[in-house]
Amino acid sequence: MLDLGSIDRADDRPPYRQIAASLRRLISTGRLPPGEKLPSEAELIAHYGVARMTVRQALQELRGEGLVVAEHGKGVFVRSTPPVRRLASDRFARAHRKQGKAAFLAEAEVSGHKPGVDQISVTTEQAPAEIAERLRLPEGARVVMRSRRYLANGTPVETAVSYIPESIAAGTAIVSTDTGPGGIYARIEEQGHQLGRFTEQVTARMPTPEERRALQIGAGVPVITLTRTAFDLDDLPVEVCETVKVSHAFVLEYDFPAR
Amino acid sequence: MLDLGSIDRADDRPPYRQIAASLRRLISTGRLPPGEKLPSEAELIAHYGVARMTVRQALQELRGEGLVVAEHGKGVFVRSTPPVRRLASDRFARAHRKQGKAAFLAEAEVSGHKPGVDQISVTTEQAPAEIAERLRLPEGARVVMRSRRYLANGTPVETAVSYIPESIAAGTAIVSTDTGPGGIYARIEEQGHQLGRFTEQVTARMPTPEERRALQIGAGVPVITLTRTAFDLDDLPVEVCETVKVSHAFVLEYDFPAR
């Protein structure tokens, strides 16, 4: 059985923190390994002799720290941490595309985790103002918008939305769910836009509630937002990709000359 | 007066989310500017006609996003944000050093904020294992360790610790508080190590309590950690710099070829 301890009224920490500390210790010591189910709220209420809100506040603290994930109707589970993915700036190397690998898959191979993609949706819409500006398109121009979610070993680690000018994407596999070997970039190059360079803008913040749901993270887990613009050899922007990554699942690596 | 809206029972979002959305909107549109006090819990309860827990859940959502900070006995306030600093990967360009500007100062000039540096300390110590490895030094080798804190318009935005092999730094201005025109990198180049390239590793996480104090941020505000290694033209590592940045004060920009 699990040693949950009990509440010490002399302790200067409030009960909910003591409960959180007990559970946190069970997790950090491995008594509650990743994927394991925590005692249910009802069990915790009975064990500690407190009201439901008190137990929920403790659980919420752990959720905020990203230690546990609640699944409605099932229980609260110790979060399985995704393997860290190192993203080097050569991950879009043409050599990978030539071998028919999209960036995420090529990188997964190096990191040694099982990659996955789901929640793919493809629509054609008017470009949001900021996207139109980055793509140097007139206001209201139409773009193909590709959303998807990436998984590592079954755990969500990133959501991504790509915007490609309709003039480039129309009639290609870019508008179908499966973009074919080498991914979007391979299709863009087939349209006569050989890729020349990328720019990336990186920052970090707390996730919105929607992002928390999509990435299955607690309120206390920050995300890295990375916006990448791909340019062809004529320095024409051909794609903007906005990604939101679970911070602890990524290390971004860049290499640049001193000039 | 503030337009708080009201709860729509037909809306499929639960009331606490609707309240959070209303407040979030007031903040993002500037109706509630940074530093401003939100309506008190009691006022929100009266306005929306809900129980206190419902209001608190809405506020907690905003706290989790780092949008507001609660101060016991005073109220809930919109978090004030320092000016955003854009860090382009050419910020270490030799041209800046030639003009006698260190990277932080050169970049401040572009961003238009008043830069500051304080809490400077310089010591010589045994290199931590990870640093020694990055600098390709034998275990236990001695390095000059320079710590400092950077400010933008008087607000702390970053702490940084540089490690330079003693063999390079000894006897130069690198070991004094004021490193002279062009900063550390100018001194390293004067020692015959012309800089060739940099690598940077970027990730994000929640701050430790010490970092919260140094950067004067509340819990709920993530930090970006950036570790940079500088290499000379012989590809010898000459400096490792570990920085911790307040996430919302920075946008990192990188530009790299498609290859």
Added chain:
DNA sequence: GAGTGGTCTAGACCACGGA
């Protein structure tokens, strides 16, 4: 249907901050 977590109500007492 039983068990789970999600949301909500209507109270209560406490600790902190400022007038």
Added chain:
DNA sequence: CCGTGGTCTAGACCACTCA
């Protein structure tokens, strides 16, 4: 002192999951 947020109680109904 009064208004603020912090913590807690003891219930309620709902939506989801799984057998």
